[in-house]
Amino acid sequence: MTLAIASGKGGTGKTTLAVNLARAYARPLQLLDCDVEEPNAHLFLPGTEAASEVATIPVPEVDESRCDGCGECSRFCAYHAIVSTGTKALVFAEMCHGCGGCPRVCPRQAIREVPRRIGMVERRQAGDIALVTGRLDVGSVLAPPLIREVKRRLDPSLPAVIDAPPGTSCPVVTAVRGADFVLLVTEPTPFGLHDLQLAVDTLRELAQPFAVVLNRAGAGDDRVHRYCREAGIAIMMEIADDRRIAEAYSRGRLVFDAVPEYRALFSGLADTLLGGQGG
Amino acid sequence: MRELVVLSGKGGTGKTSLAASFAVLAGDAVVADCDVDAADLHLVLAPRPRERHDFVSGRQALIRPADCTGCGLCAELCRFAAIAMAARPDGTPVFRVDPIGCEGCGVCVRSCLAQAIDFPECLCGEWLVSDTRCGSMVHARLKAAAENSGKLVALVRREARRLAEEEKRERIIVDGPPGIGCPVIASLSGASLVLAVTEPTVSGEHDLERVLSLARHFQVPVAACVNKWDLNPEMTERIEAKAAAAGARLAGRVRYDAGVTAAQLRERAVVETDAPCVDDIRAIWNNLQL
Numbered sequence: 001m002t003l004a005i006a007s008g009k010g011g012t013g014k015t016t017l018a019v020n021l022a023r024a025y026a027r028p029l030q031l032l033d034c035d036v037e038e039p040n041a042h043l044f045l046p047g048t049e050a051a052s053e054v055a056t057i058p059v060p061e062v063d064e065s066r067c068d069g070c071g072e073c074s075r076f077c078a079y080h081a082i083v084s085t086g087t088k089a090l091v092f093a094e095m096c097h098g099c100g101g102c103p104r105v106c107p108r109q110a111i112r113e114v115p116r117r118i119g120m121v122e123r124r125q126a127g128d129i130a131l132v133t134g135r136l137d138v139g140s141v142l143a144p145p146l147i148r149e150v151k152r153r154l155d156p157s158l159p160a161v162i163d164a165p166p167g168t169s170c171p172v173v174t175a176v177r178g179a180d181f182v183l184l185v186t187e188p189t190p191f192g193l194h195d196l197q198l199a200v201d202t203l204r205e206l207a208q209p210f211a212v213v214l215n216r217a218g219a220g221d222d223r224v225h226r227y228c229r230e231a232g233i234a235i236m237m238e239i240a241d242d243r244r245i246a247e248a249y250s251r252g253r254l255v256f257d258a259v260p261e262y263r264a265l266f267s268g269l270a271d272t273l274l275g276g277q278g279g
Numbered sequence: 280m281r282e283l284v285v286l287s288g289k290g291g292t293g294k295t296s297l298a299a300s301f302a303v304l305a306g307d308a309v310v311a312d313c314d315v316d317a318a319d320l321h322l323v324l325a326p327r328p329r330e331r332h333d334f335v336s337g338r339q340a341l342i343r344p345a346d347c348t349g350c351g352l353c354a355e356l357c358r359f360a361a362i363a364m365a366a367r368p369d370g371t372p373v374f375r376v377d378p379i380g381c382e383g384c385g386v387c388v389r390s391c392l393a394q395a396i397d398f399p400e401c402l403c404g405e406w407l408v409s410d411t412r413c414g415s416m417v418h419a420r421l422k423a424a425a426e427n428s429g430k431l432v433a434l435v436r437r438e439a440r441r442l443a444e445e446e447k448r449e450r451i452i453v454d455g456p457p458g459i460g461c462p463v464i465a466s467l468s469g470a471s472l473v474l475a476v477t478e479p480t481v482s483g484e485h486d487l488e489r490v491l492s493l494a495r496h497f498q499v500p501v502a503a504c505v506n507k508w509d510l511n512p513e514m515t516e517r518i519e520a521k522a523a524a525a526g527a528r529l530a531g532r533v534r535y536d537a538g539v540t541a542a543q544l545r546e547r548a549v550v551e552t553d554a555p556c557v558d559d560i561r562a563i564w565n566n567l568q569l
Contacts (some may be wrong), residue, residue: 001556006318008316009290009291009317009319010287010288010289010290010291010317010457010458011290011457012291015482030399035462036460037288037457037458037459037463037489038289038457038458038459038482038485038486038489039290040481040482040486042291042487043481043482043485044481047349054390057300076385076389078337078338078383078384078385079384080378097382097384098322098355098358099358099359099382099384099385099386100358100386101384101385101386101389102517104389104390105389129389129529136459136460136497137495138459138489138492138493139464139496139497140460141429141460141461141464142461143458143460143461144458152545165458166290166316166317166457166458167316167317167423167428167456167457167458168316168317168419168425169316169424169425169426169428169462170423170428171369171458171460172316173379173424177380188393189543189544190319190322190543190544190546191295191319191322191543194317194319194322195317195319197315198317199317199424200422202423202424205379205423205424206379206424218437219537219540220543220544221544241465246507246510248513249480250478250480250481250483250510250511250514251480251483251511251514252481254482
């Protein structure tokens with residue numbers, strides 16, 4: 001079972017839900033932090049750092065002794081990552097998606113591929129939780145390949161929770177695709193509802209099953225409830241707008257530990273969605 | 280012309296609420312919503328569109344089933360695992376491109392021995408120029424699950440600059456996307472000033488550091504402010520000390536105030552209400568000296 005946690009709007013509580021569900025499950029599971037631009041799950045899960053690996057994508061390197069500046073590579077490249085000056089080809093590696101096209105089209109076999117670092121994949125064991133974190137290098141634009149690297153470490157023998165990035169475009173799609181179920185976290189506010197609707201459009205486009213978790217319930221009005229009722233979307237859990245939760249989060253503490261009255265809520269949802277008798 | 284970009288790293292720290300308030304306080308700025316994935320500024324500024332344009336960007340591979348010989352070379356070469364085998368009614372293989380996984384590189388198109396792959400341009404969304412009660416606004420909508428958000432952000436900013444020149448406006452206020460990746464880089468490169476909005480939480484602290492180092496990487500001057508600062512005063516001080524050490528100007532603090540959500544429910548900018556934190560937001564705006 002792979003459960004992805006996503007949202008259109010940022011800051012609605014994806015990470016809060018992901019780490020508390022993982023903690024409440026109380027049996028071995030994987031937590032994949034796919035919010036590689038701003039990974040936060042590790043801040044709530046102290047544990048022993050196991051290993052970190054550099055993640056790379058293949059980018060072109062031009063052998064100038066062979067290149068005659070014909071420009072075939074730059075005409076081919078959809079990302080303007082290799083540009084011919086007329087006498088030679090210049091590589092803009094930060095633009096490259098690593099498609100492998102330019103070495104194939106080069107008539108003089110002047111291009112080979114070399115790895116370029118885009119970020120790190122870190123592993124940590126925090127109790128029962130095997131956390132895998134993707135951390136995009138500052139200045140790197142390519143979140144999706146790093147998210148794919150994190151997801152390659154999915155262990156099919158364990159239940160998994162994926163903490164997805166916010167938004168509706170390529171990084172989110174890369175993170176949630178293939179998950180058995182998606183929870184969309186939102187807030188009962190105009191921004192929360194609007195961005196929920198966008199996230200719903202995205203998941204319908206992907207044809208993936210999903211439900212909603214309403215965070216900060218009581219902070220706004222009933223617009224998310226009305227929308228979900230009319231659109232036939234289940235609200236699987238509501239987390240109250242409780243300053244104690246905000247303060248626990250602020251200090252990097254799990255709601256599960258800091259405000260025990262919410263334990264049953266998280267355990268119940270973890271059991272329902274991840275299976276078994278957790279907690 | 281001065282361009283302020285409001286960023287945060289972490290989502291939900293109050294970028295849009297602040298950007299809307301700045302737009303009102305400026306009164307005559309051009310406003311740009313560069314959170315093209317999940318744009319919300321229009322929910323406060325109620326723009327009346329006067330122009331609407333398609334955003335066409337990139338291409339997508341499309342295999343003509345009638346011409347596909349089922350050799351599978353395309354699937355083998357695709358680095359994005361976007362091509363999969365399917366079966367025809369008679370059981371022979373045919374290959375199909377997953378439009379969501381396709382990154383539009385063209386390797387399959389170029390390599391197909393039967394030349395059975397088309398490569399049409401993609402309609403990825405739309406962008407609009409609108410009137411608001413505080414000036415012109417450029418905003419956009421990326422299609423669900425679409426690509427090229429960075430290019431759309433670049434386009435929105437270019438249009439905002441063009442409008443500012445045309446309308447002789449001194450200032451541009453940009454509501455940026457969360458994160459530090461492609462659309463954020465497209466939002467901040469070449470800006471006059473970044474305002475990084477954070478909150479006093481472990482995540483806010485962690486994410487602010489990454490935004491500050493991104494701004495440094497692109498050599499854009501940066502100011503920082505802490506929203507909901509009284510949620511954790513010690514953390515606020517720690518964050519401010521770190522931000523200052525990283526070269527950010529401290530622009531101020533905004534108190535934890537239910538009036539921010541209340542304003543949003545009434546489709547007003549916070550500074551258009553009598554919420555207690557209005558003073559805090561005004562002070563930040565004045566400190567920015569945009």
